[in-house]
Amino acid sequence: MNVIKGFLYLLGFLLLGDVVVTLLGLPISAGVIGMLLLTGWLLVRGRMHDDIAAISQPLITLLAMLIMPGVVGVFFVLGDYSQYWLAALLALVLGTLLSVLTTLWLMSRMMPRQPKQDQADE
Secondary structure, three states: OHHHHHHHHHHHHHHHHHHHHHHHOOOOOHHHHHHHHHHHHHHHHOOOOHHHHHHHHHHHHOHHHHHHHHHHHHHHHHHHHHHHHHHHHHHHHHHHHHHHHHHHHHHHHHOOOOOOHHHHHO
16 A cells, blocks of 8 residues: 555656646756655655655666666667767766765665664674
8 A cells, every 4th residue: 555655646746746847837847846846845854755665666676667768769869969979978977976976865864874783783
């Protein structure tokens, strides 16, 4: 039941992102806005919601499959943007680094602290 509730949370934030994009006329994906709203909600809450954690774990295993269509699509338009290879390379490297750093920061903030007792046992 937690997985269904977690899916409904994710769907709710996606729909909320769609409402924000539509009302404000933003040129950003509704999914991106929804995930930013979800991240903000989790930061205000101060911890991970159990239902969202229950649905997130199975979705992480499918992440490569979810990203693959966009990656394959790039090969069909690669020739049109060949003169922008440096900008694309910089965007990929900086985007990846910022994504990893943001993920690490969020994980360190959201995950429960381990007791120091484990160190004393060694």
